[in-house]
Amino acid sequence: MFMDITWQDPVTGAYGFVVIDTLVRGTASGGLRMRQGCTLDEVRGLAQGMTRKEAIHLRVGRHYVPVGGAKGGIDFDPRAPGATDILERFLVAVNPIMRAYWALGEDLGVRQNDIDDILARRELGSGLSAVEKLLTDPEAAKARAEAAFSTLVDGLAQDELVGGLGVATSAIAALEADGRDPATATAVIQGFGSMGGASARFLAEAGVRIVGIADADGFVSNPAGLDVEALLATRDPFGGIDRATLRPEDLDGDRGDWLAADADVLVPAAVSYAITSENCEAITAGLIVEAANMPVLPDAEDRLRARGVTVVPDFLANSATNAWWWWVTFGDVDGSWDDSRSLVTQTLRELTILVLSDADRQGVTPRQAAQSLVDANLEALRATTDPATGVDPATAVGTATGDQLPGSKAER
The missing domain is CATH 3.40.50.720 (NAD(P)-binding Rossmann-like Domain)
Incomplete structure (x- = not known):
């Protein structure tokens, strides 16, 4: 565990939590949830899950190279009066952590529009501020994000x-x-x-x-x-x-x-x-x-x-x-629904087939097979964080994941 933080709202006494489970390339990703009964242990487990969600998507040929895992949580009923005010005070308080390490988005009980509105109104930067240091063309990333998050599909937002x-x-x-x-x-x-x-x-x-x-x-x-x-x-x-x-x-x-x-x-x-x-x-x-x-x-x-x-x-x-956010940000998709849908269905289908096949062959559960994939990918990602290795993260997976997946070169 890299870091965990407990915050108490000065107005209502409600507690909030931030857990950064792992940092990869100095960054971690994970959503912010709000629910009555949310605990630090719950957020720790969710942050560990985000580490897995990130690592499982390491693929040869992709512009997106996974970061670490993090999560935030607030112990409050999101339907109760004052919930948005508590969310705002929480985001103001943890903003230095967001800017330095934690890229966040919506999760259970929290809407992305509320996060975006608060960050803009309070001039707290973007929810993706922590990844800006990893972008080679921030303006292109911004344009893709604007296209992606303004796209409606049958009246529903693409995200x-x-x-x-x-x-x-x-x-x-x-x-x-x-x-x-x-x-x-x-x-x-x-x-x-x-x-x-x-x-x-x-x-x-x-x-x-x-x-x-x-x-x-x-x-x-x-x-x-x-x-x-x-x-x-x-x-x-x-x-x-x-x-x-x-x-x-x-x-x-x-x-x-x-x-x-x-x-x-x-x-x-x-x-x-x-x-x-x-x-x-x-x-x-x-x-x-x-x-x-x-x-x-x-x-x-x-x-x-x-x-x-x-x-x-x-x-x-x-x-x-989570993966789609980064595919948009780093340029694996252009932000359109057709492009997004194509890569989501291709990738999730391939990963599911691979994991179920490995589980059947090894006589283990799908969770255990998926964890083995995560562990191999984390090993490759850790190698990329050591300058002495000289490893290129875009080609580091080798037999860990990329060579096992159909179409893993992802020519786009």
């Missing part, structure tokens, strides 16, 4: 879609690796914010029938399939579904019903620690794809594996948002 696109791609690849046709599969989504909503959209687009969606107020379900696009059009800024728009055949049950719902795929896309050793026996799905950070606890994953349930880990499945 709210790429993460869920990656989750859906990973889920579809896992189904196909198991010999399943996605058009015959069903899925349940827990959480309907940007990650859960986009996951539902792109799974449905691929033909997967979305039979249930859990939000903070309950569990909306329909064995025949929900109208995902209609629900997306009426959700509130926190992912809440407007019950007044449900069809007569749609059911509204208890929030906890999502876990035992009859489905092939379960996508936990809300809070951490959602699936535990106490509740995992209720799961009927054969595939869990982690769209949230740390939703399946280790003991639960062991029990699920013994039952033949596959868990695609968070630092693979939900890594597209």
